[in-house]
Amino acid sequence: MSDIAGTVKRENAVGRLSAQEAAECAAYAEDYVGYLGIAKTERRAYAEAVRRIEAVGFRELSTFETLKPGDKVYRGYHGKTLMAAVIGQEPVANGINVIGGHTDAPRIDLKPVPICEKGGLAYFDTHYYGGIKKFHWLVHPLALYGVIVKPDGTKVEVAIGDEPGDPVFQITDILPHFGAEQSGKKVSEAFDPEDMDVLIGSAPEPGADKDVKETVKRNILRLLAERYGVTEEDFLSAELELVPAGMPRDLGLDRSMITGYGHDDRVCA
Structure with missing residues (x-):
């Protein structure tokens, strides 16, 4: 069959690359994969972006007394938004070139008072952010990232789940042979976001009296106090996010995708 006049022929660009171009493309992609593994939240994306632009000569705007053509400047906002610019030769009134992008992605956020105990298990109470397919987040290992601000203003960075030996977290789901009712529902109705609590522990506080309630929750709070020096009240001034654990990987036997x-x-x- 002959081609239809006016249609666009789509070709795989990889086949047209020279050996040098293919090597440059692979190196760029490898660097991007490294960035993707670090930048799992907006705050981490911001910090990594600042590190990278400072390495090529950008400086914070407040360090300049005056600006001249060619100066490389940046300005951050709350550790999550970054603006960088190279000062041009012509007045701004003549126009500027702008490139924009976003670094947020669907995730599971912790509520302000997130730690609870139900049925002898401890959970994070959560709500989701962004357009997610809820079933994608069930029974997958999750990592916890974010910051907790203590009453004295100290910021505590939290990162659990991606380092070797780290524990991970998980949203549980019903077993298939108990899930006939769930399977009969529409996907949009089968998974209630209010049930997407994240399992974080099952061991009671060591030495707890049998009459003490919520000993599993108490044990989680004890562990957090030991590791981070935080209390349950400190979560009111925290920004904590759960994201899939694990690093980005090459996809396919030919490693042509990410x-x-x-x-x-x-x-x-």
């Missing part, structure tokens, strides 16, 4: 959390969102940044 799979990893946030890829669809952060590729634009």
Whole structure:
């Protein structure tokens, strides 16, 4: 069959690359995969972006007394939004070139008072952010990232789940042979977001009296106090997010693709 006049022929660009171009493309992609593994939240994306632009000569705007053509400047906002610029030769009135991107991605956020105990198990009470397919987040290992601000203003960075030996967290689901009712529902109705609590522990506080309630929750609070020096009240001034645990990987036997959390969102940044 002959081609239809006016249609666009789509070809795989990889086949047209020279050996040098293919090597440059692979190196760029490898660097991007490294960025993707670090930048799992907006705050981490911001910090990594600042590190990278400072390495090529950008400086914080407040360090300049005056600006001249060629100066590389940046300004951050609350550790989550970054603006960088190279000062041009012509007045701003003549126009500027702007490139924008976003670094947020669907995730599971902790509520302000998140730790609860139900049925002898401890959970994080959560709500989701972004357009998620809820069933994608069930029974997958999750990592916890974020910051807790203590009453004295001290910021405590939290990162649990991606380092070797770290524990992970999980949203549980009903077993298939008990899930006939769930299977008969529409996907949009089968998974209630209010049931997407994240399992974080099952061991009671060591030495707890049998009459003491919520000993599993008490044990979780004890562990958090030991590791981070925080209390339950400190969670009121925290920003904590759960994201899929694990690093981005090459996809396919030919390693021609990338799979990893946030890829669809952060590729634009």
